[in-house]
Amino acid sequence: MPETAKPRVAVIGLGSMGFGMAMSLRRAGLEVTGCDVSADSVKRFVAEGGKGAATPAEAAKSADIVVSVVVNAAQTETILFGKDGVAETLAKGAVFISSATMDPDVARRLAKQLEETGRHYLDAPISGGAQRAAQGELTILASGSPAAFSKARPALDAMAAKLYELGDDAGQGAAFKMINQLLAGVHIAAASEAIAFAAKQGLDIRKVYEVITASAGNSWMFENRMPHVLDGDYAPRSAVDIFVKDLGIIQDMARSQKFPVPVSAAALQMFLMTSAAGMGRDDDASVARMYAKVTGTRLPGEPK
């Protein structure tokens, strides 16, 4: 592209996060082509004034920047190197921004594989919900070569309120994200254990929420997720199975490094138990509901 032209961006994955990110990119004046396995999502984006594409290859054909917004490493690899994948058409020198949470070793492998073909790879997991995605106010934990950062910057600026530049190597962003997920997962499980145990004691759990959020036992996740339990509302903002995946990656990483992580191992079992009980696609605060069901403890909105 000429130096003065706005870069063209392809967004692959128009779910609750990707759609908001694509809209933030458009608001910043970039030309954005959206692509999703759901044709309806693409239609919706086109109705908002975006461009649509049928495949990642088609979306990437004229892009300077590709933003991949899918849930895991396998989907990212398919988008890159599968049939009709980005690597078939993306111009040399363009950059691929990967936002999925994954094992740092896998991020390094995907980056190496793409960079050997003359394109850049930015390892850039995201934090913040759908609302912050739509507002262009995500936190992005990024690592990659200076060239990858430089190419990606117009898109990063449009999507992030807070950009952490965590080193030259792909994998660093992923590693920071995994540490965050370890903590976030344990805190959801602990919050669930605590609130259900409090209900079992007969405590008023609204009062528990008030006391804990003002005390040393507070966590970001306790404060953010426990209102779902107070309201008995388990419509998924983020699903149980996301942490089945992410705490699973932690276990894989830790086992391969011979590093014991018993606290997050226990938390993973609680997410697995909740998923096994049929709540895998429900909101991750459903772990509290699982504790309550198992122990015959009454929570708001649950049958006696």
Add this chain to the structure above:
Amino acid sequence: MPETAKPRVAVIGLGSMGFGMAMSLRRAGLEVTGCDVSADSVKRFVAEGGKGAATPAEAAKSADIVVSVVVNAAQTETILFGKDGVAETLAKGAVFISSATMDPDVARRLAKQLEETGRHYLDAPISGGAQRAAQGELTILASGSPAAFSKARPALDAMAAKLYELGDDAGQGAAFKMINQLLAGVHIAAASEAIAFAAKQGLDIRKVYEVITASAGNSWMFENRMPHVLDGDYAPRSAVDIFVKDLGIIQDMARSQKFPVPVSAAALQMFLMTSAAGMGRDDDASVARMYAKVTGTRLPGEPK
């Protein structure tokens, strides 16, 4: 006492918390008598202008309010009903404020036993460190009869920035405090697991601290305790063995109620392992040091 007179207060236990609370009470204009198993602590309080007593019985003799600031139920029971205990001398109608963290059933038993002798009992566990104790800015989780609250109020006002009134029955304050301790203990263990695991990945743990405290993986304990790890400073602000005790109480309560608490059970094992490795009296952030030692991971201030 005449209604217009300032109540006289006895503080039993002049450790880092009790000393600060006694000073806050004095600052509020109350007459305070201090007592401690350490004669030096009493001398120090007298040097600051307070009164000293040799035994709980002596301290309580002319008190309208007794504030007990010890670490557990056994010490509280000794102070109340042991030889030279408060119950030997405390006037009828006076109030005993118990700040130790304990099993709610034990708090109920001690309250019943004291109230049968015509004195009031306020179950009032505290939260906040030595600094907030000295400033009269503790959080107090209190429950007890209206008469107990009424009698205790001048002391509560002098010691607390935030007073939660959690019901008429002793045991409610203790139960809320135990829920807080469940979460606080899990969060310290999770923070320790995460920071040591991050160091194992070769991440810059100061950067990890910066990223996590701005992300969804944050907790009050991560933010408060992990600077001790960054600085390699394990001088005890709060010791490992406090959570060996408090998470132990959680396990006892949960087991007796047939309520599984696997996440806090895993956290307890990590505190036990840290204590077993000789760090029981060190700062509770030493759990991170234990993870690092076991796995051969280098943390700041630790030998290679």
